[in-house]
Amino acid sequence: MSKLDLYKVFCTVANRKSFSKAAHDLYMTQPAVSQAIMQLERELDTRLFTRTSKGVFLTDEGRLLFEYANSAVNFIRVGEEKLLELKNLTTGELKIGVGDTISRYFLLPYLEEFHNRYPHIKFKIVNGTTLEICALIKSGGVDIGICNFPLEDPGFELIPCIDIQDIFVYGEKFKDIFSGPVSLEQVVKLPLIFLESKSNSRKYVEDYIWSKGIKISPDFELGSHELLLEFAKINLGVACVTREFSREYLDAGLLYEVPLMEEIPKRSIGVCFLKSVSLSPASKKFVEILENRLS
Template identity: 70%
Template sequence: MSIRLDLYKIFCEVAKHKSFSKASKVLYMTQPAVSQAIMQLEDELGLRLFTRTPRGVILTNEGQMLFEYANSAINLINVGEKKIMESKNLMVGNLRIGVGDTISRYFLLPFLEKYHNQYPNIKLKVINRTTLELITLLKSGEVDIAICNLPIKDSSIETKKLMDIHDIFVCGEKYKDIISKTLSFEEISKFPLILLEPKSNSRQYVEEYILSKGIKIEPEIELGSHELLLEFAKINLGISCVVSEFSHEYLEYGYLYEVKLTEPIPKRSIGVCSLKSVSLSPASEKFVEILEKKA
């Protein structure tokens, strides 16, 4: 149906006030313009909506039926517009963030705290998964943004770098004698290695780089979290590959020692990911702004 929405709005005001003149004042229109609009609506529908009386107008049976539906629809539109404005102004809304355990603990927490303090009415949902799992959740619409290890090799994903990180090897007291030397990847491969599980983006990055140098590394222990990498190295179960920026406490307090490499592993990044084909919600946009300012 091609009848314009503004005709229905005028119709509802006339029905509520039972008067063309009163409706015209509410609508800031002239009375002839209101009358013309009602006539146009009646012509397009092919029926009479009002009965004119000396005291004003009253709805016909058909007009009463139309009013019940039209008024409900307009009220719903008004509520929808209000909700949109509230969402735009971050008075209501939801933000679903996908993030890895390590990034969540060592990077994300202060940003979540700042965001929640500024926008307490936004409901936060944080989902912890590996980078590959987070990209799947992002593409299925289950999260709004994902904070992941980069690079992401997917043309449908837009990424914004937040910070650089460096992969290093660390050891505990048992292997302390090697920290005075500079080791090659081949020498490193001969030690009992502790790495993240194979599906981890971090593990794949390190493994692929070392393999590009002609060395294949095979861990004795595979773990699901960065924290466990640190703890297992601390009790001398082997040499762990960890992120330097997320291991400061263990290194500063002497729980672990960094193993020097003849060729350091190139830096990589963590960043925020979103779908190129989907615009960010106001809640998501503001959170990304906070990340970019503080990162």
């Protein structure tokens, strides 16, 4: 038997004051329990129990050892119970990195479903750009990220969830300009409203436009998708936004989509996490819910 097993037997015998009762609790035979105690006494070169017709009792040395060994065994037992709780999702924490816009328009229904299934799991939601979220994953600040793709990092596992379409939108002031389909060259001559340059969404659109030999110089660079929509609504320019996250404005007639001759290629939103690190039970279950719902 290992040293840990010997101490478990020792503590059980000490608590039960009987080899036979300890054997019953440990699902062992009484001779096996007796042999374990004798082995521990030999290794420690100390008598731990006094055997009598009424049972077994700790010696002074045995009482001293029991004081420490029992605490240690109990700590291990509690640790095993807590680990089981984590695996069964009766406790734990789900740590997600995500941007404000993706939280609002994509993530919330899945968080609601997860919470309904596993109400004892705590949430830690950290907002940031795709680059900031990737840094958080690598540092252990969050377990998974819900990010804008494409994401070029060989260290990440990527699971695309939904396709999204980048478009340009405008307010009432620009209605006459867009009476028919226009080219990107025509669009970039107008006042442009874009996300800030460190945004993955901005980089994707800017790279595509640049591949056509067109350079952009936005008049406004903003930190949120919501502000892009609001700035376009008050006619400060033409905003580059995501169609799927702009439905409220488009359906209400507050903004209009620029009819492009050639649409910007679609991209994805998805889950990312480190290949080299095992997901926590809560994160693994959340990813499963995402995949099942989207399939």
